Amino acid sequence: MKFCTVKQYFDDENNNNVTNGIATTVIPLPNKHLKIKANNKEMEQYEQELLRNVMPQELTKLILAANYLNFKEALDFFCRTVANAIQNKSVDYVRKFFGLESDFEPGEEEKLCKEFAWSFEGVDED
Amino acid sequence: MQRMKVEEKEKEKEKEKEKKPKFQMNDHIDILIEVLKRLDGPSLGVAACVCRLWCTLTRSDSLWEHLCFRHVSSPPPSSVRPVVVALGGYKRLYMVCVRPVLSRLRNSHSELVWTRDEVQLSLSLFCVDYYERRLGGGATSASSLMFLCNPVNV
Numbered sequence: 001m002k003f004c005t006v007k008q009y010f011d012d013e014n015n016n017n018v019t020n021g022i023a024t025t026v027i028p029l030p031n032k033h034l035k036i037k038a039n040n041k042e043m044e045q046y047e048q049e050l051l052r053n054v055m056p057q058e059l060t061k062l063i064l065a066a067n068y069l070n071f072k073e074a075l076d077f078f079c080r081t082v083a084n085a086i087q088n089k090s091v092d093y094v095r096k097f098f099g100l101e102s103d104f105e106p107g108e109e110e111k112l113c114k115e116f117a118w119s120f121e122g123v124d125e126d
Numbered sequence: 127m128q129r130m131k132v133e134e135k136e137k138e139k140e141k142e143k144e145k146k147p148k149f150q151m152n153d154h155i156d157i158l159i160e161v162l163k164r165l166d167g168p169s170l171g172v173a174a175c176v177c178r179l180w181c182t183l184t185r186s187d188s189l190w191e192h193l194c195f196r197h198v199s200s201p202p203p204s205s206v207r208p209v210v211v212a213l214g215g216y217k218r219l220y221m222v223c224v225r226p227v228l229s230r231l232r233n234s235h236s237e238l239v240w241t242r243d244e245v246q247l248s249l250s251l252f253c254v255d256y257y258e259r260r261l262g263g264g265a266t267s268a269s270s271l272m273f274l275c276n277p278v279n280v
Contacts, residue, residue, distance in 0.1 A: 083164035119171025
């Protein structure tokens, strides 16, 4: 059963992993998936909409919720969405997207950029 | 005046604390790995430069193994892994044999699927690369077979 974890979730009162708002987004997903499964273009449109309306932190929460609920298709979908969002982008864009800061020593980052110089060709402009 | 400035600063600090997201990607490494697995080669290189944690994660050869054979119709047998690791690892395999081919194929095919033959060719070229390095010379030498990785002007 796909939703044994969902039942557990409702039984478990002390639940920090999944806030109610997120649950309302993730749980209707299976129906949406079944409708969209046949049509790839609709999936892409849904993905674009998701990215526009949802902040990166929300996406992280969605992934965590899908992981906790053991909902593999949603987990795959959200991970793919995040990966597509940061694909071919610059280091600063990725940092901003996840709210991360560089914790490298001054020389370290330069070394890494040299080592991975080939990956910066053709990066999207921010 | 000074007291107001101090109070303002404290308020700003509190606001910043609130702004900091409660769910940080870096606190969930297994999820982060799932996202990194879905990136292409260049994006994985960019990810390595983001922060120390991401750099450590991208050093894991299993991510590059996943990248090398992601487009393969049937994945190679697990007996291949110790050989690839002995010859230099999956990251090197990707850099030397897989990336040059993928970047050329990308222009002609939208959906990329590798067959067993292409996988075997990449692995053979990888062996060639290893032995040429051991015997001295490498890809830059005139007699190197690694030209097979380069585009051909027909």
